[in-house]
Each structure stands twice: as structure tokens, then as C-alpha cells.
Amino acid sequence: MKRHSLVLVLAVFVCSSLLYAGGLYETTENGKQTLTVYAYDSFVSEWGPGPLIIPKFEEKTGISVNLISAGNGGELLNRLEFERHNPKADVIIGISHELLHETLASQLLEPYQASALSHIPAWLHFDPTYHLLPFNYGNYAFVYDSHAIQNPPTSLDDLLDSQWRRSIILMDPRTSSVGMGLLEWTIAYYGDSYLNWWESIKPNVLTIADGWSSGYGLFTQGEAPLVISYTTSPVYHVLYEDSTRYAAQVFEEGNLAVIEGAGIVASSQNKEAARLFMEFLLTEAQTDIALANIMYPVNTSTILPDAFTYAPKPEKSLMLPSELIAENREQWLREWVEVMSQ
């Protein structure tokens, strides 16, 4: 009996290994130039821009691209740091303006003044040294459920009204970039007194999620009618669900902007191909990136579907200088936790 089962276990093991090994044959054409691109995971994912833009670039230039998922913005930088002496990446995609200070200090990237920059509004050129070039951007916004709310709040102060008791889903700035965005937003608008806003918002907060995914999931599940997300979030629901139920609010004081950047790794051996890729990213890839990421393209000549009219553009985009963020991040978080834990 036990012999029998041992044979069974081994048989299953061997069969599955064989099956698996069957999928291992990799096709690498020799003689072709290969560009290694590190991007954050959702860029690489099946639903991200990666699978749309990479084949187009390969077809256009004949350069093959090895697109690698390497975590979020912070992790990308960590990874480059780890590989400083054994560099693999030529281009990295997905470091936001908030990490500009750290990126420049690390000296891992090299500057490139792409010709496509002339089609990008000056306020988006967040890196005056051109180590990081903007490729898409968004504005944080409160998204509301029009089934539950007829008169949505129009400012940060409005959110403090007692009618929104336990109605808002936020994200933790310690673990979520959207959460950090809201914290920066309140600092950009209220300055030193930002903690008063946080103190007063507490009764209106249903929960503070660990990340955008779980927070937005709770929102679409109908747990609360308000959530912090992007001005572009409604575009998804229009494009893929043909629904206008969820709408984003532009605030009177302006909405915080997040600009995502890409850059060429200083140690790259494929500088020429890397530059071609950067130009492509800022021109022909713009529509695909905007549609897959549901963010605004930076290139003003990009043509977008009508669904993007459901993403209201704020009058004013707020931003904090990256040196200020780098210097104070720890202290802000500490104060925030102090206030929100009570």
C-alpha cells in the first residue's frame, strides 16, 4: 500500500515537472539588440501599457525589449541600488516626482533631453536636470458614488462636514502612495496646520486601507460613498463598464498632482536604443499608456477617447518640492500616526 502511494506521489511529481519543463523553452533570437526595461508591476501586467507598447516599439525599431516587473517606485530604486555593481537595466519606468531628490542623490541615472519634451507643458518638467522625464501624470481626487450623493463636497474643508460621518475611505500614507498623496495635499494647502484637518476628519472616516486596491474595492462594494483616488478614475467605469455612476470632484483649492517619470540608467551599454525608447514613450506610446494606466498623457498632441471628458481637470495642480518631502517625510508620518491613532 505505502509503496503504491509513494509511486503515486513520485509519478505526480515527475509528470508535473515534465509538463512544466515543456514550457521552459525560451525563444531568444540572436544578433538582435536587446533593451532591458525595469517598470513597476502594473505597467508590465497583462492589463498595463507594457503589452500594448512593447510590440509596437519592437516592430518600429527592430530592437527587442525585455520588460521586467520590479516592484513600485521605491523598490525600483532599491533594485538599481542593489545592482549597482552588476547592472542589468537600461531604462526604468515609474519613479514619481516625489522621489526625485533620492533619485538624483543616488546618481544611478543619466540626463537626457528628449526632443519630445517640447510637446510637454513646462509645469510637468519636474526634473530640471532631465534625469527623470515625465511620461504620465494624474491628480488625486475624491471620487463619489452618485447613487448615494447628490451634492458632493467641493473642498477639503467641505469634507469635514458632519453629514459625511463614517462616509470616507482613505489610505494609509505609510503603505500607499495615494495615501501619501492626500497627506501631501493637506500639507500643500494648509501648511503647518495640516494636522487640524486630520484631527477633524476622523469621525467622517470609515476606514484607512493599506492600499488603493483594497480601499477602492470597499468603495465600489458600497461600503462608503467617498474615496480618495484620481480625477481619472471615472474614465475606467465609462470605458470598460459603460457606467457614469462614479464621478470625481475637482476641489476649489486645487488637487495634488503626481507625475511619473522614466529615465536612462547611467551604466547602460545600450544608450542609443534607450534614447529611442524614451522618445517613443513620450510620443507614440502616449495614448496606450493613458488608456491602460487611466492617467493623463503628458504629450499635449495625444488624442484621447471621449471617455476622458469624464475626468475633470483641476484649475490648479498642487505639488510639494521633492527636497521638502525627502526632508520631512519621516516627521510628517510620525505626526500623522500620532494624531490618527488616538
Added chain:
Amino acid sequence: MRTERRVTHRSGTIFDTSRFYRMLSTPAMLLLTFLFIVPLLITLSKAFISTEGTLSFGRIFEMMRDPYTQRILRFTLFQALISTIVSLAIGIPGAYLLVTYSFRGKHIIRAISMIPFVLPSILVVLGFVIFYGNNGILNSVLKQVFNLSEPPIRLLYTFTAVILAHAFYNFPIALGLISSFWEQLPQRYNQAAMTLGAKKWTVFRTITLPRIIPAILSASTLIFLFCFSSFAILLVLGGGPKFTTIEVEIYRRARMSLDIEGAAALSLLSIFVTITLVAIHLWLQRLMIRQEDVEQIQEQRLERKPHTIFGKFIVGAYVIFSIFFVLGPLAGIVYRSFQIPVSRSGDLAFSFDAYRQLFGFKQAPGSFLSIAGSALVTSITIAAITAAISLIIGTMLGARLRTRDKQGNSSLELYAMLPMAVSSVIVGLGYYIITSTLSGGDTLGRTLVILAHVVITTPFVLRSIVPEYRKIPISYSQASLTLGATVSQTFWHVELPLLRPALITGAAFAFALSMGEINATLVLADASIVTVPIIMYRLIGSYNFAGACALGTILIACCAIVFLTTESLRRSHNG
């Protein structure tokens, strides 16, 4: 007791000196060392580098003195303790019912209780919200039935919700480990005691309980360590930063603030705490274990049907409770997968669209399956290979670790348990180091992913095998050796067959854990390996919650089949 210990010690030397058992454990230790310990040590060594780049202990001392760190450490320990107690309180009565009674649905309970393990925590959170939430299934039904305007159950976003979610995730560990151990206990002592007039409760307290303590300890350590490193569930279901664990801080420093040194120092502190706990657990377990006459080969356990009304009621209540408790959130996920906006205003209605989308997607490269289909095949293959390897490795280590009086063995066991005690974020950083020093194609990625899964799942297999192994009386092996069998024949023909239920439990845990694993897979595979949990995260990340729930539903169905098969294997063994 004294004589028994002495006997063990003397006869134990047969096994310690045998090259067979030493050789068995060597590959396992090598794997653990290179794939886990080395990268971990490199990551942790960063804790000793001061801001000026010199060697110093300053960072660690500073961390220990910080009142904020102390506060979150206290809370982490507190919530893990409560969660463990609650999981045990649900698991032990369940194990008792499973072992004592035969009733309809018994095997289904065992099988479905494993399912939460394969689900990524984000889906568990969603499942909880869909079922227990203010706008959830439970509240909607109650509102309809009792004609209420406000949701009657306000369970979520409190500490209770956190504990319940932890129990949902973890009581299967208690149920699985304790009942499979309990089943193998001979009943003759109970029967003797009953014959002598002892009441049921007295029998349980004086005979059964002391003998199942090793399994209870095993289960509680695993549950405690799981809850110790929990964070998504705590933040979302707890309602915010009031409920901060050490893991949140480690995650923040490592992934958001680029403060690897700080993350390393903090994890050093938390590893110190968890290792102390594991060491205490191992020490207690060595103290408690008793060898038993294992007799399941000759004698079947007497499982009876509940005959009194009270008994029937209790069994019925537990079955309904556990099905409700486990199936509720799972049903939430299934329900959500069929809810698609159908009108411009976004009303949800029943639809198969999420499934159609999932399988209508473009084909995965090099496969005739859709992306979702090929991810499912990849996940199941990886999990099957992982379960097979960790079963082999766990058994090899278990064979070596059965003797308990040798000093070397305690540290070996502690060493093998280490992956459980370390935050997954830190383990992930270690893997970054591996991938940044090695270069290779997809093949290397796949191998590393499987090996990493093996490292993660082996402690579970070990925890289910070792207590069972120690229960086998040395005299059985001695008899076999005396009769002329070699050490390896004894191992294959005497010891292994006795371990079969524990092996099945261990393999099921390993399979489930590997199916649900995401951190190591993402880091090691550079997106060349796409498993089901990874696809789920990506779907959610691109707003497609219904799609993620549809995939979750398929995953739940597949695992239910696998675990029901496992159950029937176990049944064919016992029956």
C-alpha cells in the same frame, strides 16, 4: 517518565549515529541555508551600518528605545495572542467533533476550511466586506427580513473584525493539525478510564488533553507567527493606524521610504522576538511529547454518530457555524464575480461577463490557453511540485529531528523553523539580492520560485510531521532493526506508513500556501511567471474587481476539488 527518557536517549543513539538519517537531512539544510539564511543575513547586516557608513549598534539601540516601536511591538504581540486564542477556541472543539463523531459534511468541513489559505489577503478582505459589510450580503438580508433602514450588524472596522478575520484564516491550522494528531491516539486509555468510572470531561482533562498538547502547541505557534506578520487585514478591517503592527513599519521603511537600514534594524528586533517564541515552543514541545503505542494499522477508531439530542445539537451547531463562518466570505467572493454593472447608471446585476472576459482574453504567449487558464495551470503545477518537494524535505528533516535529547537537534529544528519567523518583506529584499547577483533566463526564475516556495512551506510540513514522528515508539523501530531490517528499510516500511495522515495534512498545507504565495513569486520571477494570485492583484490594480473575484471563484473551486481528494485519500487510509 524517568525510565522512558533514559530508554529513549540510549536507543536514540541508533538514529543519531546512523548515516542514513544524517544524510536525509543534509540537502534540506543546504537548501535552507543558501536560499534563505544567506540572503537574510546580507539584508539584516545592513542594520549595523550607521548613517556615516561605519559599523555600529546605534541604529538597533535607538530602535529599541523608541516609544513608538515599543508601542507597536506590544500591540503586535497582543493582537497575535488574542487571535491565536480565538482560533484555538474555534479549532479545538472542531477537532474534537471531527475525531469523535461521524456525521455528514465532516469531510467537506475539513476540505473547505483549507481554502482561505490559497486566497491573497486582499481577496479575503473583500470577501469579508462583501459578506459582513454595512452594504454586505448579511446586512442586506437582515434589513429585508426585519424591514430595517440601518444595517443591524456593525462588525467591521473594529478590533473584533480583525480577530474574526484572523480566525477565519487560521483556525483551519488548529483544526487540521490537532485533529490529524488526535486521530492517531490509541483509545485504550480512554476506554480504561471510562471502565473505571471516569466521566467524559475527566477523561478529556486527564488523558486526552495532556496527550494532544504537542499538536496544540504546534498549531498555536504557527497561528501566532502568521498573525504577528499580518497587516493588510489589520489596517483595512481594523479601521486605520490605531492597529499598527511591526510589519507595517517594516513595509513602509523597505518599500516606501527607501530606508533599508531601518527596515533591517526593525526586523532584527522582530526576528529576535519571534525566535524567542519559537524556541520556547520547541522547548515546551520536547518537554510534553509522549510516545504512544500507535495502533491505527490494526484497529480502526470508533467514530460514532451523535446519539443524544444534545450531541446532535452541538454537532449541528458547529457544522452550521463553521460553514457559515468560512463559506460566508467565500460566498461573498463568488457572489461579487457575477455582479456586473449593466446600465449607464451603474446598477449591478447578475452576469457571466467577468468569466467571459477572463477566458476571452488574448492567449498567453506559447500556450493555447487564455492568460487566466495558463496562470491556473502554472499555479497548480508550482504548488504540486512545491508540495512534493517540501513533503520529502520535511520528512527527511523530521526523521532526523525525532530524537529529542540531543542539543544539536534543538538548534537544527529552530533553524528549520526560521522562515516562519521572518517578515515576508525582509525575505523579499533578500530575494532581490539573489536576483541581482544571478543572471539567467526564465528557467532560473522558475527554479528559484519553486525553491522559495519550498522554503516557505517546509516549516508547515515539519510542524505537522515532527509531533507525529515523535509519537512513534522507538521500540517499533528497534523491533524492526532487531529482526534484521536495515535502517533505511525501517524508515520506508515501518515509520513512513505510520506518518501517512500527517504527511497528507502537511502536503495539503504546503499546496495551499504555495497556491496563495505572491511576494516571493513577484520578486523572483520578474513577471515571467504569472500565477493566479498575481493575476488577481493585477486585475484589482486595474479596477477589475469582478474579474478578480471570478478568478478567485475558479481558484476556490479548484482547491475545493484538490482538498476533497486529499480528504478521501485520508479516509481510505483510516477506513
